[in-house]
Amino acid sequence: MESDLFPPADAPKPEDGSRRSFMKLSGGILGLALAPPLVSQAERLTAYSKVLKGATDITLRVNGQAHTVRVEPRVTLLDTLRERLDLTGTKKGCDHGQCGACTVHVNGQRTLSCLTLAVMAQGKEITTIEGLAKGDQLHPMQAAFLKHDGLQCGYCTPGQIMSGVACVKEGHATTDAQCREWMSGNLCRCGAYPNILAAVRDVAGQTAQG
Template sequence: MSSDKFPEKNLPEEENGPQHSDARRTFLKQSSLLTALALAPSAAIKAAELKFEEKVAAVFEQVKVTLGINGKKHKLSIEPRATLLDLLREQMHLTGTKKGCDYGQCGACTVHVDGQRVLSCLTLAAMVDGKEVTTIEGLANGDKLHPMQEAFIKHDGFQCGYCTPGQIMSAVACVREGHADSDDEIREFMSGNICRCGAYPNIVNAIKEVKNGGQRV
């Protein structure tokens, strides 16, 4: 005796049950979203991105940090994503530390943190909470220049001067670290600092004079 219905296909429970339906719905939602994004005008996508960035920025709360900067303690409120470079320049108005490449490749933003040279554009300000930061403004003792500053002037270790603060901070660290015993060693351990004016020979001479003079740096 014939039936007026097709026989139902015997499928495994997981393929013909709630899990299969949920997976199918998820797939359809994802496909629809991708299609909508593909067809959306670039202006709409940009607007969505801007709204997303605003929402992300809104959740960043200020954090409290205490920093020693050039011998003075500062209690500050900062964004968790703020770099040490931006904190120094924008909030503390210590503009001697320069923003060069902002990718840690030119050395113009070099400062000292607890006596060690760091690239401030790659250092989150929140990471140096409780530490001592020294910038180019903190090297001199009142009106008395630091020996490395005097040597750079004497040997014409700069031309345009933009990279000079970072060069001097790295040069001081180079001597302190014990990496100034030869021209080649100086060049190697100063290689992270770029001088687009090409004052490298004069920079090496300035570092050698400070190192050989036995002056405290």
């Protein structure tokens, strides 16, 4: 019995451009796209490094001081800060650039240190959470986080503060909605967002008045 489901034996076979061939090809491409990554983010970034090979001495200027460290090209700025320079205020959260806990300033701009190779930061001015305060005098953003209770567990707080400082400096904290948008890259598992927003907006108001 012949039908669309059961064609005759002598029916011509589908050409390469047929729907069946297209579906097979599409399925293969989709499967490849959905396959889990086989390498870490740092390894993917290292693939673009064609100059340095093996451990190399580099000099990083962090919080106004020069530090010489020996690192491999694949080592991130985050790991260098935490493991080589003992600046553990910068936190490692997702290690994939999705949570913002590792935010630092590089040449005055907020940067995800887990996605930045240490060798890429040579010759640049790096500021971490440890470099914001001036002695015992807190940075206005740090003081505002205390004033508005903008933290609970505190793990995301260094990254939130670093992003908050940059957000105000960029002029992206003039309204609540704008501030939420430009701080959206920093996640808080405790849900302290209203207080974080209040702290950033407070500093933005002080800056506008000053």
